[in-house]
Amino acid sequence: MAQVVLREVVKTYGNLYAVNHVSLTVEDGEFVALVGPSGCGKTTTLNLVAGLMPISGGDIYIGDTLVNDLDPKDRDIAMVFQNYALYPNKTVFQNLAFPLKMRKLAKPDIERKVMEAAKVLDIVHLLKRLPRELSGGQQQRVALGRALVRDPKVFLMDEPLSNLDAKLRVQMRSELKRFQRDLSATVIYVTHDQLEAVTMADKMAVMSGGVLQQYDSPAQVFDNPVNTFVASFVGSPAMSLVPLTAVTRGTDMSLQSPEGWNLSLSPANARKALSASSDKIVLGARHSTVRLHKQASPGAVPGKVYTVEPTGDITFVQVYLGAAVVVVSLEPSVAISPDEPVWIEFDQNKMHLFDGETTMALKAA
Ligand SMILES: Nc1ncnc2c1ncn2[C@@H]1O[C@H](COP(=O)(O)OP(=O)(O)O)[C@@H](O)[C@H]1O
Ligand SMILES: [Mg+2]
The missing domain is CATH 2.40.50.140 (Nucleic acid-binding proteins)
Incomplete structure (x- = not known):
């Protein structure tokens, strides 16, 4: 796994600063939540780290590598989205194996990696099923598995639990946190749900209007909010x-x-x-x-x-x-x-x- 550094990162759309000079360091093995209301620039920030769109200013490092101009495939990241985007006509096994096949790994290596990921996520018994034969939570686990087999430097997750019902969301929250901890994975996790951020993250980056308001442990953010925006956003009921x-x-x-x-x-x-x-x-x-x-x-x-x-x-x-x-x-x-x-x-x-x-x-x- 690797550290991720954002230095004065900017993304503009015309006159709009979707991401406005954001600087933060995600340490190796840390779980960082990007949190804030809809439209505050979370997804854009994540997509810049992923390389899905060009950066307007600043620098992004993954490990020791300046990745500003690197293609997503060369950044060694794995993304998990809100919609799981599983291949509907492939079995769970084939879904997990696909990114490895693309990378032309040998068959025994593919099988070994798929089994390892399936064990971590407790989906070994589902490997022969098609996505439509799975519950929402199981589908989400397969989507995680597909990220996991790639053994990336960083996991980037954009509201991965938003499509699940309330109870399952709470359960998956703990499982995801456990999985991150067991792997000492570096995770950048986008959510609009402050409670998700507070319960899962080592640090939370609270954003508003493209600007990073506060970057600290959930306890620090809760106890010492830097301004009235953070004070009223974090905690329920609000301060x-x-x-x-x-x-x-x-x-x-x-x-x-x-x-x-x-x-x-x-x-x-x-x-x-x-x-x-x-x-x-x-x-x-x-x-x-x-x-x-x-x-x-x-x-x-x-x-x-x-x-x-x-x-x-x-x-x-x-x-x-x-x-x-x-x-x-x-x-x-x-x-x-x-x-x-x-x-x-x-x-x-x-x-x-x-x-x-x-x-x-x-x-x-
Ligand atoms: N492709 C785009 N073109 C123009 N504006 C965009 C585009 N994508 C996002 N935006 C704007 O950038 C801001 C941040 O969006 P986004 O990062 O998706 O927010 P979040 O994920 O926090 O809800 C919003 O004001 C949004 O309308
Ligand atoms: Mg978003």
């Missing part, structure tokens, strides 16, 4: 974001809402707020860090319940704080109904503060 105004009285700093309530900031948070480019601050809070009170409580700010969503073991409550919505999680046993007045308490140690102008996370100056 609540409340636009407020910083107000200083003497040595105290607080955040004021348009409705007039004030939230005093701890000294550490006040230092962060001071580093903002204006008095506009966005308060961010994950549901698990917010407390809901049924009576006025010191430090808590007033709101009104909007919706109550029981999910079984947790109930999510959306609370309106003025025009902003804050999501709180509660024990299902708590009785609560829409339109009830409530008070919301934020945890000073776990809240996030963002610059209201630049959207960037604030750090203590």
Whole structure:
């Protein structure tokens, strides 16, 4: 397997920067997820690594080789797509053997490699079947197998689980991760599903509008999102974001809402707020860090319940704080109904503060 390096990679379509100066390094044996909303440039980035389209600027290395001008077949990569693109009239064995036949391997070598891949993916018993005689999950495994037999330097996968039903997707997620780990494979995996990225990837590259927003471990991205886009994209339910105004009285700093309530900031948070480019601050809070009170409580700010969503073991409550919505999680046993007045308490140690102008996370100056 090999490392992959993107250096200031650009792809334009006319005036549109589909990929805008993206730089990142995928270490040898690492599973990296390219994640972001539809149209953010994930597939284009992957296709540039694959060599399926010419690059407009920058450099791509696979291993030590600069591949900018190499044909896809000379890049030593294997791709797995959302539609499995299996040959319908070939058996599973023939589907797996095909890329090896194309490379003119000797018959015994082909048989050995196909058997190895089939064992890894647990599809030995399916080798004589045709694709139409397989379930979606089995077809996806064959598509993986076809990538695997090629023994590539890098696996490139574009939403490979999107066509599977929810339950199978969760199962294949674990299997794919296991397979990657067992082989120490270098994988670049495109998905719009942040949960898939969080659960499978060693690192996630969060993209928006062709620009790489953050490239880090899922835990880092979740705990320290660099801006409000990443904060609201990663995590479900999304982090609540409340636009407020910083107000200083003497040595105290607080955040004021348009409705007039004030939230005093701890000294550490006040230092962060001071580093903002204006008095506009966005308060961010994950549901698990917010407390809901049924009576006025010191430090808590007033709101009104909007919706109550029981999910079984947790109930999510959306609370309106003025025009902003804050999501709180509660024990299902708590009785609560829409339109009830409530008070919301934020945890000073776990809240996030963002610059209201630049959207960037604030750090203590
Ligand atoms: N062949 C093309 N011609 C023009 N624009 C394209 C082409 N392919 C993709 N785009 C545009 O580039 C952007 C990124 O697309 P894509 O990489 O497919 O996004 P994603 O995979 O993240 O959904 C989108 O705005 C898309 O409309
Ligand atoms: Mg895509």
